[in-house]
Amino acid sequence: MIPDPAITVRSLHYSDLPQVIAIERRAFPTPWSLAMFVLELSKPSGICLASLDPSGALTGYLICSRYDQVWHLMNIAVDPGARRRGIGSRLLSEMIARAGENTPLTLEVRTSNAGAIAMYERFGFRSAGTRRRYYSDTGEDAVIMWRDAAATPTASSSAGAGA
Numbered sequence: 001m002i003p004d005p006a007i008t009v010r011s012l013h014y015s016d017l018p019q020v021i022a023i024e025r026r027a028f029p030t031p032w033s034l035a036m037f038v039l040e041l042s043k044p045s046g047i048c049l050a051s052l053d054p055s056g057a058l059t060g061y062l063i064c065s066r067y068d069q070v071w072h073l074m075n076i077a078v079d080p081g082a083r084r085r086g087i088g089s090r091l092l093s094e095m096i097a098r099a100g101e102n103t104p105l106t107l108e109v110r111t112s113n114a115g116a117i118a119m120y121e122r123f124g125f126r127s128a129g130t131r132r133r134y135y136s137d138t139g140e141d142a143v144i145m146w147r148d149a150a151a152t153p154t155a156s157s158s159a160g161a162g163a
């Protein structure tokens with residue numbers, strides 16, 4: 001995958017949060033509150049990213065927290081009208097570049113979220129079991145995924161430098 005020069009990725013700012021909340025509400029049945037984003041942005045060790053289109057409009061975001069030596073991908077979403085153009089991949093690539101290519105990463109994803117699971121697998125994440133009834137809104141299970149130093153991203157994802 002050749003990075004699209006029309007996609008800019010930078011650190012997420014507090015001033016982005018109104019646009020983040022608008023996308024969050026379109027992306028998830030149980031969206032995060034503003035307070036949850038503020039809390040994550042306040043953590044000095046976190047990686048919080050925004051993607052922008054050429055007009056400067058926010059098209060997606062990623063929130064990743066560090067717990068000791070492990071990074072936990074807490075949230076990623078792309079505006080519904082901007083999906084399947086490589087934005088999610090660019091956000092994951094930048095996160096991995098900032099966390100370190102060989103840094104252990106983990107996440108939970110709904111078992112029904114085949115698109116996201118496919119994206120994570122392209123970046124070397126692998127299933128490591130499930131958390132039963134992890135999502136309280138629907139009672140759905142979560143797939144636990146890990147990406148570690150032994151991860152072998154597919155060729156299509158490696159050009160983006162990571163997950």
Ligand SMILES: CC(C)(COP(=O)(O)OP(=O)(O)OC[C@H]1O[C@@H](n2cnc3c(N)ncnc32)[C@H](O)[C@@H]1OP(=O)(O)O)[C@@H](O)C(=O)NCCC(=O)NCCS
Nearest residue numbers: 027076077078083084085086087088089109115116118119
């Ligand atoms: C998951 C999400 C962030 C992906 O963002 P995106 O910008 O569309 O992702 P990309 O364009 O980089 O897709 C990369 C690859 O992931 C896979 N993928 C992504 N969405 C997919 C879908 N809906 N169906 C099947 N595969 C999909 C494909 O392999 C895709 O490559 P391709 O387009 O060349 O086939 C986006 O769909 C989203 O915001 N979903 C709602 C929120 C969400 O579910 N977040 C994840 C929570 S764990």
